[in-house]
Amino acid sequence: MRDELQALAAFAAVAEERSFTRAAARLRISQSALSHSVRGLEKRLGVQLLARTTRSVAPTAAGEAVLREVQPALERIARSLTEAQQQRDRPAGRLRLLVSRSAAQVVLMPKLKEFTEAYPDITLDITTSNDRAELVAGGYDAGIQIGEFIQRDMIAVRVSDDLRLAVVGSPSYFTTHSKPRTPRDLKDHICLAFRFSTGIYRWEFEKGRRAITFLPEGPLVFDDSDLLMQCVERGVGISMAMETLARERLADGRLVELMRDWCPVFPGYFLYYPSRHNQPAALTALIRTLRMPSQVSA
CATH class of the missing domain: 1.10.10.10 (Winged helix-like DNA-binding domain superfamily/Winged helix DNA-binding domain)
Incomplete structure (x- = not known):
């Protein structure tokens, strides 16, 4: 041909x-x-x-x-x-992104206005999903996800600070329940769960050399972190969430944080893509906009 x-x-x-x-x-x-x-x-x-x-x-x-x-x-x-x-x-054309829902809020949303104004000829076609879909097979140019979920054969660029998961509940919930002090106390509470495509997320705790995982078995399971936080805010139960996503609710008192000393930090979000070979200018522009200052020369 x-x-x-x-x-x-x-x-x-x-x-x-x-x-x-x-x-x-x-x-x-x-x-x-x-x-x-x-x-x-x-x-x-x-x-x-x-x-x-x-x-x-x-x-x-x-x-x-x-x-x-x-x-x-x-x-x-x-x-x-x-x-x-x-x-x-030239930075132009369509760039298809696969982004976890929390990454869309934490990484993309604060930068979208800056990016669209700087690169008006680029169209970001964003799919938000908590499923760990195959990037290449799905026809995506790049993705944004927590580092530990990214396949090792991908090129990854850090686009956020370290993250922390927080156990949170509402003041109204604690009018009838005592506050848990250790992961072992969680068995006495209504724990609302978050679901990935691979299953319900097990809450992970560390303190010193001790590591504990806990499988929440409450009455509600969500795949949307915002809906989960709304239920927690209404006093339905307690849950674990990204501290960055709960920050406003914690700051104004709608939620309270629990067992902070059991919740360690971990590497945050990374933009990842298959190869540097013939990298389109649109992807280069997105990387420059999102990457952490410490990696600007990387």
Whole structure:
């Protein structure tokens, strides 16, 4: 197929230029190679496409018919290739992102206005999902996720500070329940769960050399952290959430934090993508906007 396209492009150039010499110069190939390509095409088709004399070259009737069909297609191909090259050199085009819902709130939302104003020719096509979907198979250019969830063969760029999970509850809940002081106290509480596609998230605790995991088995399971926090705020139960997502509710007293000394920090969010080879300018622009200051020269 590639040889056929090259031969058709060679024929079209000769037909348009009415000269093998000018067409060869335009295509930057030798005149003999151009003639060989056109003759090969004519032989495969079993029809003469160009009438040749010592002084001129012109398409035959069959050649005119072929030219009418292939010329618009060749022009579209040329435009597409030019646009693709421009995306490599100029921040433009569509960038498909797979982003966890919490990462969209913590990493993307604070930077979107800055990014869209700086790069108006880029369209970010954002899919938010807590599922750990395959980036390449899903047709995504890049993703944003917690570092420990990213496959090792991906290139990852840090785009947030370290994170901390917090156990939170509402003041109204604690009018009828005592505050848990250790993970072992959680068995006496209504614990609301968060679900990934791989299953319910087990709460992880550390203190000194002690590490404990706890599987919440309360009456509600969500895959949306904001809905989960709304239920906690209404006093339905307690739960674990990203401290950054609960910060406003903690600051104004709608929620209280529990067992902070059992909740360690861990590496935060990373933007990840498959390869640096021929990286589009749009992705480079997004990385520059989101990456942490300490990694600007990385």
